[in-house]
Amino acid sequence: MKLEEIGNQPCSIARALSEVGDGWSLMLVRDAFYGRTRFSDFVTYSGAQKTIVSDRLKRLVADGIFERVEYEQHPIRHEYRLTDKGADLAHVMLALSAWGDRWLDNGKGAPIRITHTECAHDAGPRITCGHCAGELDAGNLRAEPGPGFPANGPAIFGQHS
Amino acid sequence: MKLEEIGNQPCSIARALSEVGDGWSLMLVRDAFYGRTRFSDFVTYSGAQKTIVSDRLKRLVADGIFERVEYEQHPIRHEYRLTDKGADLAHVMLALSAWGDRWLDNGKGAPIRITHTECAHDAGPRITCGHCAGELDAGNLRAEPGPGFPANGPAIFGQHS
Numbered sequence: 001m002k003l004e005e006i007g008n009q010p011c012s013i014a015r016a017l018s019e020v021g022d023g024w025s026l027m028l029v030r031d032a033f034y035g036r037t038r039f040s041d042f043v044t045y046s047g048a049q050k051t052i053v054s055d056r057l058k059r060l061v062a063d064g065i066f067e068r069v070e071y072e073q074h075p076i077r078h079e080y081r082l083t084d085k086g087a088d089l090a091h092v093m094l095a096l097s098a099w100g101d102r103w104l105d106n107g108k109g110a111p112i113r114i115t116h117t118e119c120a121h122d123a124g125p126r127i128t129c130g131h132c133a134g135e136l137d138a139g140n141l142r143a144e145p146g147p148g149f150p151a152n153g154p155a156i157f158g159q160h161s
Numbered sequence: 162m163k164l165e166e167i168g169n170q171p172c173s174i175a176r177a178l179s180e181v182g183d184g185w186s187l188m189l190v191r192d193a194f195y196g197r198t199r200f201s202d203f204v205t206y207s208g209a210q211k212t213i214v215s216d217r218l219k220r221l222v223a224d225g226i227f228e229r230v231e232y233e234q235h236p237i238r239h240e241y242r243l244t245d246k247g248a249d250l251a252h253v254m255l256a257l258s259a260w261g262d263r264w265l266d267n268g269k270g271a272p273i274r275i276t277h278t279e280c281a282h283d284a285g286p287r288i289t290c291g292h293c294a295g296e297l298d299a300g301n302l303r304a305e306p307g308p309g310f311p312a313n314g315p316a317i318f319g320q321h322s
Binding site for chain 2: 001003005006007009010011012013014015016017018019021022023024026027030031033034035045046047048049082085087088089090091092093094095096097098099100101102103104105106108109110111112113114115116117118119121122123124125126127128129130131132133134136137138139140141142143144145146147148149150153154156157
């Protein structure tokens, strides 16, 4: 199976990864969060080869995560901006960033500080329950079929098949 | 540049993606969150080919995200369990899941319900500022060099290079 095909699974993680699971795609989304909009900058800062950047941007535009916008008419030039759907990946970026800060900082502290501009302090994101506001972690979550799970869906949960 | 090499960048998102940016790796982490521990189950539920599952599990063990544990002695059999570092990817999983629920549910509702076991309600994760508890989103975050950013680090921020 190709990675793009896992979106057929009745699981929002699989579906999300079918669109942004390729690491280079998430690097381009990162670059966009860091203010980049131009093809040449995506190449410079992601570290990906031009052909990869070109391919991934095309797919991300097709999936409605980036939009390709003309910003100059003579000559015609385009830039790439996150759509609402793309900007909504902010929480994925924050979660990856916080995990990297905790486990991969080589003891030197966070390489990048993310500030919450409304209070001007470190965002230091907390992931909390929408109902009781308690902290969520691997130890207090349970996954089970939801309203959109098909009647004959695969047994993706459970300890052993 | 290969995806594994982006971990050289002074950015926790890039470092995180250098270890888990490959979509299949995140699918295996997902399967572990859904209770899977055995090689054959990872193959069945991720949708990846055996050779890919084998390769990714090796890398994830090398990076300390999974540990390979003997669970039977005659014959010797191993299973794969998330380490503390791996379990700490719960927030990345929640963020991907919530994004997929919002943008890729085909109008049918969330395929999987994630319950916060401490209050027994939908986890419906909120990502809030560790300082003021305000909601974090793409519109109220600013990234800038942090304590671990090298003096001669690359100009990864900014609108145009």
